[in-house]
Structure formats: C-alpha cells, structure tokens
Amino acid sequence: MNPQPSIHSSLPDDIALKIASSLEVRGVCSLGSCSRFWRQLCASDCVWEPLCRDRWPGLALDQQASSTSYGYPADLHHNLQGWRGLYIKKHNEMAEKAAGVVNFVERCLAFESIEVGHYLKAIKGLNTMEFGFKDIQMFFLKPDLNVLLNLVGLHYCIALLDTPAEYLMEVLHSCNISERQVHVQWWKLGRWFYGFRMRDELHSRNISLGDLVTCKDEEVLGVLRRGAVHEVLRIQIAPAKSETQRQDPR
Incomplete structure (x- = not known):
C-alpha cells in the first residue's frame, strides 16, 4: 500500500511560500512546527524580511547604508539565521526596553496613582527608544x-505615532481593554475675584481607553498632553475604582 502524499508534496513551492508569507509571526511559527518542509520554508529570508520591515520600517533604511558585498545588511552578514535571526534579536531588544519602561512606571506609582511628570517621561522614553505601533500592541496593550x-502605550500611539483611530480601536477591542477606565484628577489655580484669589479648583474624571481614542472627552486628553503647565498645578492619574478592585480583589 503506497503511503499517502503529504499536503506539502502536492503544493507547488511558490504556492506554499505564498501561504507562509501571508501569515503574521505567530502563524509562521505555528506553521513551521508542522513538518521539516514547513520548518525550512518558514525560516527563509523571503518570509521574515517583510515581517521585519513591517514591524520596524526604519530598520531596513538604517542598515542599507552599511551593506556587504553579498547584498545583505551588515547585521545579517554576521547572523547565520538571516532575517529570522534579526527579527528575534530585535524582538528581544524591544522586550527588554519595554520591561524597563514597565519597571519605571511601577516604581513611580504612589497609592496606585502616578504624577503626570513621570507619566509623560515614560511616553518620552518610548519615543526615544523608537517603539513602533506593533511593539506597543505587543508589550503594552494587554489586559x-x-x-x-x-494608557501610556495608547497615549504614545495617539500623540507621537499618529496611529489612525480605527487601528487603535480594533486593537483595543481584540485585546478586550477598550472599556478599561482611568481616573484623572487635576488642580487648577483658583480664579481671581474682586482682588482675591479663590481656592484652587479640583477637577476629576473617569474615562475609558476607547473614549480617549475617539476623543469623546477632549478636555481630559488635553490635560494629559499638556501636563502641569499654566494654570494647572498638578495632575494625578490612577486606575478607576472598578479597575483597582479588579486588580486587587482584597
């Protein structure tokens, strides 16, 4: 009895390659674990190069300036795993940087809230380390x-990456975090009234991540963007009470 042909043996190589090239990273890794044929195909440069360029658009441009005589960027020439190896290396680097930002934010938390200066510093750090949209999605937009x-990752995408709102909403819904809420409170300098300055004004608002994307409360978004400037004396950001209860059910 003749053995049945495997699925890949009946597929032309170009069709198999097209299938692998249409997948995201997780799908490529899963397909590569199916057989020796798919493992070799899914490790090829023509599959991983587009994934690298898609996640880090500036990566190819930076490296083209230092190419070798073989036509590969210098980092690839010294890396026997090609574009797949470069993807893994860059992913690990970004994961380490993301962990640093997470640790910074957690250190700055006082009574579950963070001062706006530290909050904006975390966002500036993401920009300095050149996080892309997919990096934010992978490391910060998780339930x-x-x-x-x-919020830090989302605000970075809105303010510095200028990510379209529909992309952000799709990710928030897919991660089931669009309804998560934060509590923002800010103190404004008291107004002058007949030569006397009145007491400082306390404002507070609960707002969901989804509402921030759709700018349903532009005042809160403006306060977060500007920080403590002009008449705003102080800003604190915390999980909304329901979020605090969910994260610490005690």
Whole structure:
C-alpha cells in the first residue's frame, strides 16, 4: 500500500511560500512546527524580511547604508539565521526596553496613582527608544497589565505615532481593554475675584481607553498632553475604582 502524499508534496513551492508569507509571526511559527518542509520554508529570508520591515520600517533604511558585498545588511552578514535571526534579536531588544519602561512606571506609582511628570517621561522614553505601533500592541496593550501601562502605550500611539483611530480601536477591542477606565484628577489655580484669589479648583474624571481614542472627552486628553503647565498645578492619574478592585480583589 503506497503511503499517502503529504499536503506539502502536492503544493507547488511558490504556492506554499505564498501561504507562509501571508501569515503574521505567530502563524509562521505555528506553521513551521508542522513538518521539516514547513520548518525550512518558514525560516527563509523571503518570509521574515517583510515581517521585519513591517514591524520596524526604519530598520531596513538604517542598515542599507552599511551593506556587504553579498547584498545583505551588515547585521545579517554576521547572523547565520538571516532575517529570522534579526527579527528575534530585535524582538528581544524591544522586550527588554519595554520591561524597563514597565519597571519605571511601577516604581513611580504612589497609592496606585502616578504624577503626570513621570507619566509623560515614560511616553518620552518610548519615543526615544523608537517603539513602533506593533511593539506597543505587543508589550503594552494587554489586559493583564495595569491599566496605566495600557494608557501610556495608547497615549504614545495617539500623540507621537499618529496611529489612525480605527487601528487603535480594533486593537483595543481584540485585546478586550477598550472599556478599561482611568481616573484623572487635576488642580487648577483658583480664579481671581474682586482682588482675591479663590481656592484652587479640583477637577476629576473617569474615562475609558476607547473614549480617549475617539476623543469623546477632549478636555481630559488635553490635560494629559499638556501636563502641569499654566494654570494647572498638578495632575494625578490612577486606575478607576472598578479597575483597582479588579486588580486587587482584597
């Protein structure tokens, strides 16, 4: 009895390659674990190069300036695993940087809230380390993280990456975090009234991550963007009470 042909043996190589090239990273890794044929195919440069360029658009441009005589960027020439190895290396580097930002935010938390200066410093750090949208999606827009870390990543995408709102909403819904809420409170300098300055004004608002994307409360978004300037004396950001109860059910 003749053995049945495997699935890949009946597929032309170009069709198999097209299938692998249409997948995201997780799908490529899963397909590569199916057989020796798929493992070799899914490790090829023509599969991983587009994944690298898609996640880090500036990566290819930076490296093209230092190419070798073989036509590969210098980092690839010294890396026997090619574009797949470069992807893994860059992913690990970004994961380490993300962990540093997470630790910074957690150290700055006082009574579950963070001062706006530290909050904006975390966002500036993401920009300095050149995080892309997919890096933020992978490391910060996750339901098991403190909602303040969700907010840092989301605000970075809105303010510095200029990510379209529809992309952000799709990710928030897919990660089931669009309804997570933060509590923002800020103190404004008291107004002058007949030569006397009145007491400082306390404002507070609960707002969901989804509402921030759709700018349903532009005042809160403006306060977060500007920080403590002009008449705003202080800003604190915390998980909304329901979020605090969810993260610490005691």
